[in-house]
Amino acid sequence: MPELPEVETVRRGLNAHTCQQRICGGTVLLNRSLASPAHANDFIEGMQGQSIRTWHRRGKYLIAQLGEDDSCDRLGPTADGWLGVHLRMTGQLLWCHPEDPLEKHTRVRLFFEGDRELRFVDIRTFGRLWWVPPHTSPHTVMTGLLSLGPEPFSPEFSSDYLISTLANRRKPIKTALLDQTIVAGVGNIYADESLFLSGIPPTRLCSQLTPDEIDRLRQQVIDVLSQAIEAGGTTLRDFRDVTGINGNYGGMAWVYNRNGQPCRQCGTPIARIKLGGRSSHFCPSCQPDPKTP
Template sequence: MPELPEVETVRRGLANRLQSFVIDDIEVLRDRAVASPGGPQALRLGLRGQKVGAWSRRGKYLVAQLHDPQTGHCNGVWGVHLRMTGQFQWHPTPTEPCRHTRVRLWNTAGEELRFVDLRSFGEMWFVPQNVSIDAVMTGLQRLGPEPFSEEFNATYLEQKLKGSTRSIKAALLDQAVVAGAGNIYADESLFAAGIAPHRKAGELNLPELERLCTCLVDVLEMSIGAGGTTFSDFRDLEGVNGNYGGQASVYRRTGQPCLACGTPIERQRLGGRSTHWCPVCQR
């Protein structure tokens, strides 16, 4: 599943490619790709004729402002969640869509933005201007602070995790604790911080939480700089793989020597997710 760095990479690609993009036509090939009220018809009516404005990211959600191309008046927003395998593709000239294509959008020049989703869990929303975004994209209500925000710090984590008996790995995967982190970067940041993933979240002390906050931000920034991680499906808007996977310290390196001490990397399932760590470097 795309995590924060992958979604941020897509956001930047969309922001760059869709400057002055006016949606001339839209085709929904799979109704379940539209999660907002009114379904595909409302999405088509809401997006058609609109100029795509600034893109923002909240956790793993993407949101684009929609504007009247003549007056610049804001006419609502277009929301997207890639889920497990969703990806956008840019097609400057006509091409036949693959069978996993869910939504197609064109401008007057015939250039196409295509949403492809192998597993079909990705979702889109149209939110009119006079409606609260959170009321339609309800998952936004449950998100914790962004890792790069001032609200995300060791003191916050200490209060949020106080008394928690679940593993710190499970806590990092909880979007209500921190928005955008996922399996890859939880493993990588815990390794960088020297914290074993199975430790109880409520037992970590303040210095450990300070290290964890710093390491999570550092790992995420490094991955964003590398264009995210591709281990299976993720591609950016131009079809390019993310490059962070080759820099991973523990994720998917089961049995390989730890880059710090040489001990074989171990793997087990925690909270239903594969977890990778070094039994010597992480305590």
């Protein structure tokens, strides 16, 4: 948390509020929130005077193109650089007035012309920010971008791709869905939801899935993420959009965080197990686990 729908919700909010806004300064309240550059002065001075052109999302990363150039569809070098953000577990970006009360866990403040500011708030302090200098590709500074698999909504996330990728993997399908090198942006919540709607238990080995099951799962991943984006993401504890509004998908969830509650389809109590150190929620009746051949 946040996962792709939450990050996409934040991206849309940032594009609605911060674009064409000029950064006139800032302050770093917790230096380890900066991934690059290491020094707060370099981070703030690198962006000072630049406007935000547009925000992109890649997996769970947010990347803002800086400057006045035409919008860039790919994350390549630009004349004015980039601002990168990874929210990790509890990060938030909030669009505020400077006189608004300062949240206890505010880590970075960026001041904009017009008496507004963008605050990076992070309780657990795992989130990170990057300034990518001019004429530099974000991938060379935000190196985590290099290992990401295809976006769920992209043509690259095809049935053929997923079938060939999963065919020989002897790991649980839930674990595979959380692997960002296989598909970018899917996390614990939406993996559970997609598996439920596909009728596949989280413990099923990838190599045991039929092509039809994989194709069905791929479509459910796309559909579940789309529905969650339309609902503004999921708020369980910390997630808020840039104006402080909670997401609404949690109340619609089929299985996630519903341990012991009746399945919305068959009434069987939802079960929860630990898988790879993460909680997995599923319906034992709707997602039967066949014996290993």
